[in-house]
Amino acid sequence: MNHSTTLPRRAPGAPPEIREPAHVPVAHVVRGGIVEGVHHGSVVVLAADGSVEFRTGDIEAAFYPRSALKPVQAVGLLRAGLPPLDEESLALVAASHSGEERHLATARRILATSGLAEDDLRNVPDLPYGTAERDAWIGRGLGPTRLAQNCSGKHAAMLLTARARGWSLDNYLDPGHPLQWEIAAAVEDLTGQGIAHVTVDGCGAPLFAVSLHGLTRAAARLAKAAPGTDEGRVAHAMREHPELVSGSGRDVARLVRAVPGLLAKDGFEGVQIAALPDGRAVGVKIADGADRARMPVTAAALAHCGIDPDVLAAFATTPVIGGGTTVGTLRAAGALAPPATDAG
Template sequence: MDRPLDISDCAQLVQVRRNGITESRHYGIAIVLGTDGSPLLSLGNPDALVFPRSAVKPFQAIASIRCGAVLDDEQVALACASHVGTFAHQDVARRMLDSVGLSSSDLQCPESWPVDSATRTQMTLENLPKSTLAFNCSGKHAGFLLAAKAMGERTSNYLDPEHPVQKMASQVLEEYCGPLPFTGVDGCGAPAVQMSLMSLAHGFQQLIISQEPAAQRVVCAMRLHPWAVRGQGHPNTEVIKQTGAIAKLGAEGVLVMAAPNSVTVAIKMLDGSSRGTDLLALSLLHKFSAINDADYFDLRQQSQPQGTSIGARAAELQLTGIDF
């Protein structure tokens, strides 16, 4: 029977080695689906229930499009994004709101400083305040607002699970991923669904191969504008840019990557850390020939601890539990 993830479901997936000595270990679960949808590999129990968090944003973007939100490709990509809040990201969100006569004050996500340090520094120098536009989910929220406007529904309660936009989001998620045993509240205030990691992987695989126009728009937009999905130099963006895989992180150690050939990897770390998720996902895709050697070795290097100091180079992420 499906139940929330706990330590008994988990395998050791990644360790941090410093000067050849194990310093930290990350436990979690992972699943790889082949092109026919059958499991190629599972680590731990992928039927355990998890909160995918922001990993489900592509499905929420499909819901906004189904509801009638009029979005260009950059805006669709931002609706799928957990972006780092650069001025370019903020400008796309602002343009979305402007198109229906709304403003940043209509967004019900938290006000935030950008994750991007250069933008944060510039905002500080210009005495600009924290902003809902800079919050990583602002594109998703703007998409919800455009959807509510298109339906002629109220915008003041657009995050209510009973709002027609959120009902459509739940419907899309059930169509692509399957049953949703529980719905809570995400950090941005939107509904946060629960599902098994296996269901999440199947959902992304269906997204990649779907013939639904809204799903095809989402996949195309993420590939056309990978910078909008996260930010230049960040793993999700670089994976999409280099391989064409649809990569989407979720808070608390969730990551999904669906390769162009539809081989799909989903990961959830028990401790909520994302430190080893990119390395693991890339290695699993490469193991099953879903990405080529050149892209794999380049992206693998990027996923290791970065820095110029001797101390930074002494630390290395290593995969455990399976031969790569």
């Protein structure tokens, strides 16, 4: 559906152009000293003043942020009237959770604050996202449920907000629903640009196309927001509870724990944002959607922000395995990598 027919225009900037993005090589898969594979993508690094400090690829084309947009959607829900939640619950609103018991319990708690239940959710039923959680779930003979699906926290908050505002519940995922208009307004405000297109995300919620530059600008605004503001509340909850935003042992949670003050969120199809309290921020899109390239490229982008390479070392490469042993690495390449580390 076209943005111009479904959403009110409230952004100061025009929507990004819908075109084939001009992605460039951003990561190499090196096996036995030879570049075996190349991941293309786009990366932007913003300085504290919001200016573009580094860019490679196409950061202005319209794209889908997928779940990396959830922190912005959480701000939109607060602006729309989401009732007060504890920090853990607010972190889950911005989460792509693994389906651990604490994730499910927190989602139930959000629903219960307004007498809602899992049956009120309209997200797509799924198995837990985390590998260990999924295996244990299947081992118990359980099937897909709406609560186990990784976006259940966001959907619970959408229902809670709709009920608080007296809006209909059954169609809260309709792009024309007043709840989604409010969320779209926050997306346009925080990215500083119009929404180029609206489609449906994997969970069933409306998905708004912006640019990688715009998404990263929004991340920076959240990261440097004053305490007590809607943006600041979301950022604080995510920083304090990164395992609720993702899951135990997930790379995004480990990165937040490793870099003090970092705000970070991943998304399907190789999307990652990360931002520091002074407004420095990075945005990553891997063209082929490969998750394995997302974190090494993000680590290289954060190095451009001045983060200590020793802190980033654990995230900068992924082992390439042959015969049960490490025979190479997946690492950042092209303009992201120093010449000395980009050789085959």
